[in-house]
Amino acid sequence: MSGLGDEQPNPIRLLLADDQALVRGALAALLALEEDLTVVAEVGRGDEVVPEARRTAPDVALLDVEMPGLDGIAAAAALRAALPACRVLMVTTFGRPGYLRRAMEAGASGFVVKDTPARQLADAVRRVHAGLRVVDPTLAAETLAAGVSPLTERETEVLRTARSGGTVADLAGALHLSEGTIRNHLSAAIGKTGARNRAEAIRVAEQNGWLLGE
Amino acid sequence: MSGLGDEQPNPIRLLLADDQALVRGALAALLALEEDLTVVAEVGRGDEVVPEARRTAPDVALLDVEMPGLDGIAAAAALRAALPACRVLMVTTFGRPGYLRRAMEAGASGFVVKDTPARQLADAVRRVHAGLRVVDPTLAAETLAAGVSPLTERETEVLRTARSGGTVADLAGALHLSEGTIRNHLSAAIGKTGARNRAEAIRVAEQNGWLLGE
DNA sequence: GACGGCCCCTGACAAATGTCACGGTCGGGG
DNA sequence: CCCCGACCGTGACATTTGTCAGGGGCCGTC
Numbered sequence: 001m002s003g004l005g006d007e008q009p010n011p012i013r014l015l016l017a018d019d020q021a022l023v024r025g026a027l028a029a030l031l032a033l034e035e036d037l038t039v040v041a042e043v044g045r046g047d048e049v050v051p052e053a054r055r056t057a058p059d060v061a062l063l064d065v066e067m068p069g070l071d072g073i074a075a076a077a078a079l080r081a082a083l084p085a086c087r088v089l090m091v092t093t094f095g096r097p098g099y100l101r102r103a104m105e106a107g108a109s110g111f112v113v114k115d116t117p118a119r120q121l122a123d124a125v126r127r128v129h130a131g132l133r134v135v136d137p138t139l140a141a142e143t144l145a146a147g148v149s150p151l152t153e154r155e156t157e158v159l160r161t162a163r164s165g166g167t168v169a170d171l172a173g174a175l176h177l178s179e180g181t182i183r184n185h186l187s188a189a190i191g192k193t194g195a196r197n198r199a200e201a202i203r204v205a206e207q208n209g210w211l212l213g214e
Numbered sequence: 215m216s217g218l219g220d221e222q223p224n225p226i227r228l229l230l231a232d233d234q235a236l237v238r239g240a241l242a243a244l245l246a247l248e249e250d251l252t253v254v255a256e257v258g259r260g261d262e263v264v265p266e267a268r269r270t271a272p273d274v275a276l277l278d279v280e281m282p283g284l285d286g287i288a289a290a291a292a293l294r295a296a297l298p299a300c301r302v303l304m305v306t307t308f309g310r311p312g313y314l315r316r317a318m319e320a321g322a323s324g325f326v327v328k329d330t331p332a333r334q335l336a337d338a339v340r341r342v343h344a345g346l347r348v349v350d351p352t353l354a355a356e357t358l359a360a361g362v363s364p365l366t367e368r369e370t371e372v373l374r375t376a377r378s379g380g381t382v383a384d385l386a387g388a389l390h391l392s393e394g395t396i397r398n399h400l401s402a403a404i405g406k407t408g409a410r411n412r413a414e415a416i417r418v419a420e421q422n423g424w425l426l427g428e
Numbered sequence: 429g430a431c432g433g434c435c436c437c438t439g440a441c442a443a444a445t446g447t448c449a450c451g452g453t454c455g456g457g458g
Numbered sequence: 459c460c461c462c463g464a465c466c467g468t469g470a471c472a473t474t475t476g477t478c479a480g481g482g483g484c485c486g487t488c
Contacts, residue, residue, distance in 0.1 A: 020307065025332020026240035029247055044329075093234065115258075118239020152434065165413035168475070181436055187476055197444095198475075199379035199413055366464060382445070395466055401446055412445075431488080438481075445474065453466080458459100 011038040012129050015058035017049050017075065018091070019067045027062070027091075027121075034122045046070030050082045058086055060129050063108075065092040065099055073102045073212060080107035089128045091121075095139045097146035098209020110134030149210040150192045158185040160211045163202055225252040226343050229272035231289065232305070233258050233281045241276070241305075241335075248336045260284030264296050272300055274343050277322075279306040279313055287316045287426060294321035303342045305335075309353045311360035312423020324348030363424040364406045372399040374425045377416055 014037060018024040021044060028039045041056040043049055047069035053061060061079055065072035076088045089110040090103045100111050110128045112121065113136060124134045149156065161171055168186075172179045186198055195201035205211050228251060232238040235258060242253045255270040257263055261283035267275060275293055279286035290302045303324040304317045314325050324342045326335065327350060338348045363370065375385055382400075386393045400412055409415035419425050 020328040021331050022305070022326070022328045022335060023237045023240060025335075026237060026244040029332070030240040030243035033243055091236070112236070114234040114236045117235050118243070121236060121239075154435065165409075165411050165417050167410060178437055180438060183476065184436085184478095187478090190476075195379075196381065197379055203379050368465065392467055394468060397446065398448095398466085401448090404446075429488105431486105433484100433486085435484080436482085438479105440479090441477080443474100443476075445472105447472080448470085450468080450470105451466105452468105454464090456462090458461085 011036050012060060013038055013040045013058045015041040015053055015061040017043045018064040019044050030118060031122060037125060046072060046075040049075040050078050053079055053083055053086060060087045060089055060125055062089050062091045065090060073106050076103060076108050077106040087128045089124060096207060096209030097143040100139055100143045102212055146208050151189055151210055155185050155189045156210060158182060159189050159202055159205050162198060225250050226274060227252055227254045227272045229255040229267055229275040231257045231263050232278040244332060245336060251336060260286060260289040263289040264292050267293055267297055267300060274301045274303055274339055276303050276305045279304060287320050290317060290322050291320040301342045303338060310421060310423030311357040314353055314357045316426055360422050365403055365424055369399045369403045370424060372396060373403050373416055373419050376412060
């Protein structure tokens with residue numbers, strides 16, 4: 001377990017971002033057991049990541065994807081831009097192929113799903129800090145298989161808006177488009193996802209991580 | 215903070231059940247910091263709860279609702295039946311009103327959402343162990359407001375099956391009912407939930423926790 | 429400049445969905 | 459006993475949804 005009196009001279013400084021306070025605190029406790037790691041910041045919203053990182057200058061940031069304010073991927077990009085020295089390790093619930101792709105494009109160094117064994121987390125942090133990449137091989141394979149989103153920008157937007165479950169008229173109003181156009185976009189999305197329903201199309205797109213912001 | 219050499223004589227014995235190994239391990243680390251608590255078992259599936267509890271005889275079981283094998287509510291009921299001495303504290307991601315109701319009916323002593331501050335968890339465990347009830351007051355109010363599910367058994371079943379997103383014909387085939395009957399049940403569910411869609415009805419029912427098993 | 433991709437719109441059509449009125453079975457409670 | 463509610467089914471109907479064939483406008487690239 002943790003050293004008693006011998007503090008590490010230069011421990012790895014960590015920032016934790018997760019919207020669930022309980023798991024955030026629990027992760028902090030888990031990582032604090034390692035004598036070469038120290039948690040210097042905790043935030044619960046994506047838009048707090050960069051300001052807090054500026055204040056505390058962490059070496060590695062552990063970011064959840066699902067967060068209010070700003071999703072973890074966007075936060076990762078912003079963080080890379082603001083503090084290039086800080087590495088990013090995504091820690092997320094869902095192993096959506098698209099998430100991994102977007103995270104890597106955003107400059108993340110690692111991607112860990114929340115059902116990996118707890119003991120491996122500290123090692124992942126160390127690897128990332130050392131400049132290595134950490135990726136679940138299974139997930140990487142899926143990502144290659146799923147490929148880039150076939151949906152056009154408008155189609156994703158329509159699909160994302162349709163997630164809440166409104167009628168075509170609602171969508172048309174919300175997006176300032178004609179109902180026919182909405183139907184066309186939906187039809188295209190249904191075709192591209194191989195679904196038979198609007199609902200199915202949404203499910204498929206969601207599972208592949210094709211419905212992220214922007 | 216943990217005591218160094220002075221182990222508590224009779225620490226509270228805990229069982230942890232959560233399907234995400236990482237948060238499970240993290241929670242274990244968090245709770246292990248308290249000198250009057252000790253984690254004696256960890257499981258990742260609902261149907262492993264009772265066997266493992268039989269083996270380790272915990273005082274308090276922390277159960278997640280979303281788990282493979284057997285959902286946390288059912289696991290709680292089974293655990294109460296098998297080991298009445300063991301108290302149950304539900305720890306879950308979603309504060310669905312129906313979840314709380316069902317958990318209480320299943321004999322749980324406490325209900326904590328995963329975005330409560332980490333420091334409060336140990337206290338919740340102690341309270342539950344002492345025979346008290348632990349419930350988020352906001353959630354309790356919502357539960358009262360949402361009331362019991364207005365859906366009849368068949369309607370819930372149809373709605374739950376419809377979640378996967380199939381056509382009426384699919385549902386009819388899966389449930390061995392006529393398409394007309396399926397449509398009737400769906401229509402009734404849509405009316406009762408105040409939705410305008412099948413999709414909306416599913417969302418509402420899900421948010422209220424009306425779609426749980428059995 | 430021609431081409432292709434994406435975008436927006438229209439209109440029309442078939443299919444799926446949601447609603448309604450109706451009948452019938454079964455079990456429990458007044 | 460009779461009524462009520464949940465349940466299953468039918469058939470007909472209006473609405474919504476999904477599809478298709480067009481028509482433009484706006485970039486980019488070849």
